[in-house]
Amino acid sequence: MQSTGGHPKYLLCEISFASPNGWQHVEEKKLHRSILEAIQKAHGDFGVACCAVSFAVKYLNTYTGILLLRCRKAHYRLLWSTLAFIHQLGKKETCAITCIHVGGTIRTCQKFLIGYNRQQLLRKLPTCKSEAERTALQEAVRSCTLQEDVVSASEEDSN
């Protein structure tokens, strides 16, 4: 990772689409471009200039809909307010982006994400239909630890 100077902030976001087809066209580069376009719409040239300094899409998980954005600490509120205004991505796919955590390092975001994904598993527990499903889910909750990679922990969520 190249150093950009200054302190960064990391925004951990959750994207939800109206239809599952929305995920087909989502990739890091396209997302990067469409978020910059949204900033241009909401805050103009000044906003783009402020955010673009160290703006990057650091992580994208299309299974769980998790997105990690990096931005300068001084201007992350500009970026954050833009995210709330995004209602479409790609070709007219309705979506909503909600920020679930703001962290100073990737590590704190990772810690939060593991806790968050474990919570999502627990929330699914009352909806289980069979006993086997239930034990599988409980096993998955127990296996969520910090030592594991974020990717593997969050992929369990989608199962």
Add this chain to the structure above:
Amino acid sequence: MAVFVDLNIRQTSDKNLLRKTIEIAAHLGYSTIAVNYVIEFQDKKQNFIKPIPVNDLFNSLPIVQGKSKPIRVLNRLTVVVSDAVQCIELRATSPHIRLYDIVAVLPKTEKLFHTACMTLDVDIICITVTEKQPFHFRRPPVSGAIERGIFFEIIYSHATKDSTMRRYTISNSLSLMQICKGKNVVLSSGAEKPLELRGPYDIANLGLLFGLSEGDAKAAVSTNCRAVILHGETRKTAMGVVYTMKKNQTLLDKEEDEVTHPLSKRMKT
């Protein structure tokens, strides 16, 4: 920690859509939501809609994210007034009003805005966000409303959809903030579809664009909304202190009664 409240989820005839929206609200971390029934008196004999009981929507209410309690669903009535005659319906003794937990009003003219702030028995005064503010806010009615504990509501879902609406929302709310200084403001979604909802922290951040300070913006989605709900409760009770019910009817019987008869019928007898 303060709990988050969204006081405006638009009622739709599609029950599945409403159910989905409430589920998403619980997922985002809202502890209480209010389903909004809007009435416009365009034709003179517009009937009041009876609120749908929550039991019709859910067998078991969805659990709030990060809490172990189920979400609380309230009913709210919004009356669009463009004529002073329509204010008669808003008396506290009106049988329709008693069915709802929260009563809001959307005044169309400056004169009605003044009466709404100073005399009407309502909890929320809505601010138009879909068009240019038709009148200027003046200090006496706004400070009068703040003194009476009435809150001003700004709806953000229009701002997410369209760039013109976004301009109106921001400029109208900035002109309100100039007068009320960030006090007594609630931010709510006005969402019809699940994806029009945003997370409570996103909204608190959005409040900065609407001219609120950081603390005021957070209060606008949490503590101010609680004050609105409590203000609504004072209508049903005597100043929120004394509550009356029929003599030989204990609280348990009352709950059973609620299940067997619809709320509207019980009130009339």
